[in-house]
Amino acid sequence: MQRILPRGEIENLDHTSVPRLRLPVRASVFADRAARLRQLAPGNPAEAYLQLMATLVEAQQHALKAVAVPHIPPSRISVALAHSMPPLLASGWQREPVWREILQTLLTHMRQAQGVPGQALQVCDQLQGQLDNNPQAIEQIADAVLAGQVEESGSAAVPFVMAALQVYWTSLASTLSENQLPSASPFGVCPGCGSLPVSSIVRVGGREDGCRYLCCPLCAIEWHLVRVTCSHCEETKGLFYHSVEGGPEGVKAESCDSCHGYRKIFYQEKLLGVDPVADDLASLGLDMLMGEAGFARGSGNPLLWQQHE
Ligand SMILES: [Zn+2]
Ligand SMILES: [Zn+2]
Incomplete structure (x- = not known):
């Protein structure tokens, strides 16, 4: 008797027919997310937060377009492939200072946007001060964010710093092709x-x-x-x-x-x-x-x- 397989098992039978990756689409990755947040917000218990994040994600799409991230060195990709390792490994990656320009673009957008709560603006002002006067402190926050180790007192800044890092890494990833991974x-x-x-x-x-x-x-x-x-x-x-x-x-x-x-x-x-x-x-x-x-x-x-x- 022939057994009819459920979907998940059909995938198992033929790996080659299933695309193994979906790479980010530069033109729309953050715009789609922002639109989705706006769609999900009304009536959600976290409505105000979802709207705030929608504004931040809109800024991400703008920054992805406005700030040019340098190309990935080809040697980095070939070495990673040879060792079956991710080429853009977040821990230990030497971030180009351009990621701070991305953060700057996000902060400017947040300060000009409508309806951003005062508390969030305060966090943005604080980050702006550090960006202007102590970029080293910003780099340390980024290291801590990527390592998942941020002091409770600094946690309000995390989504903004993370948003800048996301734009930086997504920009790099969007230039890769499947055979480079x-x-x-x-x-x-x-x-x-x-x-x-x-x-x-x-x-x-x-x-x-x-x-x-x-x-x-x-x-x-x-x-x-x-x-x-x-x-x-x-x-x-x-x-x-x-x-x-x-x-x-x-x-x-x-x-x-x-x-x-x-x-x-x-x-x-x-x-x-x-x-x-x-x-x-x-x-x-x-x-x-x-x-x-x-x-x-x-x-x-x-x-x-x-x-x-
Ligand atoms: Zn498990
Ligand atoms: Zn990734």
């Missing part, structure tokens, strides 16, 4: 920059239809991972799917009984304009539910500061 990089981290994924999305349409991609919070690369697999420990048994009762369709948390972790999985079929960062930020209720159930979140949202374990 390792096909067998370490499990569970972005093949572009080595970051942990923010969430995952089951895509619709074309060759990606029904395939699940993990999404990088820093360089915006997405990489394929077969469904019903823990994105943290690679276990395929003891995985469960949780959602908020009465909550939006297509928003789930994939939990793992082996490592007691979880990450969200979004189904584009039910969420047409889904974005890995925006939809994650708009579903914090599910994080609370998972926390109460004793599961630890795999990694944070770049626009919402959480101290790493």
